[in-house]
Amino acid sequence: MRKKRKKIVIKMEKLSFVIPCYYSEKTIKNVVSRIIDVVKTRTGYDYEIICVNDGSKDGTYAQLRSLSENPKIKVIDLARNFGQHSALMAGFNYVEGDIIVCLDDDGQNPPEEVFKLIDMLKEGYDLVSARYSKDTRSLIRKIGTRVSIAMSHYLVGMPKEIELNSYFVMKRFVAEEVIKYQNPYPFVLGLALRVTRNIANVEIRHDERMAGTSGYNLHGLIRLWLNGFTAFSEKPLRLASVVGMLCATGGIVYAIVIILRKLFGNISAIGYSSMMAALLFFCGVIMLFLGLLGEYVGRMYICINNAPQYAIRETKNIKIELKSEEEVHEKNISA
Numbered sequence: 001m002r003k004k005r006k007k008i009v010i011k012m013e014k015l016s017f018v019i020p021c022y023y024s025e026k027t028i029k030n031v032v033s034r035i036i037d038v039v040k041t042r043t044g045y046d047y048e049i050i051c052v053n054d055g056s057k058d059g060t061y062a063q064l065r066s067l068s069e070n071p072k073i074k075v076i077d078l079a080r081n082f083g084q085h086s087a088l089m090a091g092f093n094y095v096e097g098d099i100i101v102c103l104d105d106d107g108q109n110p111p112e113e114v115f116k117l118i119d120m121l122k123e124g125y126d127l128v129s130a131r132y133s134k135d136t137r138s139l140i141r142k143i144g145t146r147v148s149i150a151m152s153h154y155l156v157g158m159p160k161e162i163e164l165n166s167y168f169v170m171k172r173f174v175a176e177e178v179i180k181y182q183n184p185y186p187f188v189l190g191l192a193l194r195v196t197r198n199i200a201n202v203e204i205r206h207d208e209r210m211a212g213t214s215g216y217n218l219h220g221l222i223r224l225w226l227n228g229f230t231a232f233s234e235k236p237l238r239l240a241s242v243v244g245m246l247c248a249t250g251g252i253v254y255a256i257v258i259i260l261r262k263l264f265g266n267i268s269a270i271g272y273s274s275m276m277a278a279l280l281f282f283c284g285v286i287m288l289f290l291g292l293l294g295e296y297v298g299r300m301y302i303c304i305n306n307a308p309q310y311a312i313r314e315t316k317n318i319k320i321e322l323k324s325e326e327e328v329h330e331k332n333i334s335a
Contacts, residue, residue, distance in 0.1 A: 015039065015118075016097030017049045020087035024105035025059035026211040031103075032067055034111040042115060050074045050091040050318075051105075055081030068316035075316035082310045084166075085186045090310045092175045094318050100175045102168055102188075107210040109167035116202050117169040126196040129168035130204035162199050164189045184307045185299060243289070247282060 017035055021028055032049055039047045053061045055078055064075045076090050088102060099118060103109040109130065120128045170192065177195040178188060193199075312320070 012044055012046045013099065014046045014048065014097035015099050015101055015114075016095035017047065017101045017103065018088060018091035018095065019049065019051050019103060019105050020054050020084045020091070021051050021056060021060050021064065021105045022054045022081070022084070022087075023056050023058050023060060025056070025063050027107050027209075028060065028063050028105050029067065030210060031105060031107055031111065032073060035114075038111050038114060046097075048072050048074060048096060050076065050094060052076045052078065052087040052091045054078050054084065054087040065316060071317050073316075074318045076312055076318065077314040079311040079313045085188045086184075086310045088188050089179060089181075089186050090312065092179045095172070095175060098172050100170050100172065102166065102170075104166050108207050110205060110207055113204045114169070116204065117167075120200050120202050121169050121171070123200075124198075125200045126174055126198040127168060127170040127192055128200045128202055129162070129164045130206075131163045131201040132165065132206035133203050134206055159197060159199065161201075163201055164192075164199075167204060182309070183303045184309055186309055243285060247285060 019028070019031065024031075028051065032051070035047070035049055039045055049072065051064050051067070051073065053064055053076065061075075061077055064073075064077075067073045068075045074094065076094070078087065078090065082090075092100070099121065101114055101117070103111065103114075113130070117128045117130065174192055174195050178191045181191050
């Protein structure tokens with residue numbers, strides 16, 4: 001009798017590309033097309049592309065609806081603009097892949113370089129981020145990135161030799177841990193650093209924008225920084241205490257100097273200008289840290305009121321399972 005040959009089944013790894021889309025009607029089709037082309041160059045990989053429309057008011061969603069004719073391209077339309085990190089969180093909740101790839105919608109993160117990141121991930125890392133050989137972003141974005149990296153080093157304890165950017169890949173378990181964060185104001189890279197420090201960088205080229213301008217202005221960057229400052233560390237409050245102690249110590253020393261000069265009859269009238277300068281400086285410091293404390297309290301209040309990270313208006317090629325009334329009731333009781 002002939003022996004039956006065993007069928008060799010090769011398991012394909014699935015890549016989940018998550019792209020937050022904001023005013024990208026002129027670029028998103030090109031980015032998606034390039035992703036599909038580059039995945040075809042490697043055997044053993046399947047893919048899905050999750051595009052999250054973050055409240056764009058141009059023709060972005062119309063372009064995404066057209067792209068969704070391909071069942072591997074999934075679309076999430078958010079009810080309003082919630083921000084890049086909330087859009088990423090929305091995408092993470094519906095990924096099915098073994099490896100998650102995050103990149104921008106403007107073509108500056110070249111999809112052709114994605115396997116450089118994935119190959120490094122296969123060497124045993126949990127997350128691999130691009131390090132740009134030449135940064136073509138605007139001056140504000142460059143400053144914003146520098147501040148975010150410094151903030152991640154100081155507040156979250158990111159290794160000093162590591163640089164995290166918006167183009168990165170990570171293993172599925174990292175995304176599963178990240179989405180356990182249910183509060184508003186997510187900061188994805190900070191959440192990932194809570195999960196793992198097994199991170200590496202790969203040098204990647206950084207292209208010019210294909211069209212339009214960055215959706216991040218100074219206001220958006222400040223909002224992002226505040227998310228990082230207040231969501232992951234109490235160090236800013238400790239800094240306020242240290243500055244307060246230094247100011248108080250300086251005041252005490254200056255008071256002692258005035259008393260000694262008075263006792264020895266060597267005191268002169270204090271100038272109005274210097275006194276006003278000191279008052280304005282110390283009052284400014286006080287108001288600054290009161291504002292920081294207010295940010296903490298305000299965000300705690302919003303979290304207590306269960307403000308959503310995002311709200312989904314519509315999806316394409318995604319089946320959203322509705323929770324039963326019992327599950328919702330149990331969640332409300334536990335909250």
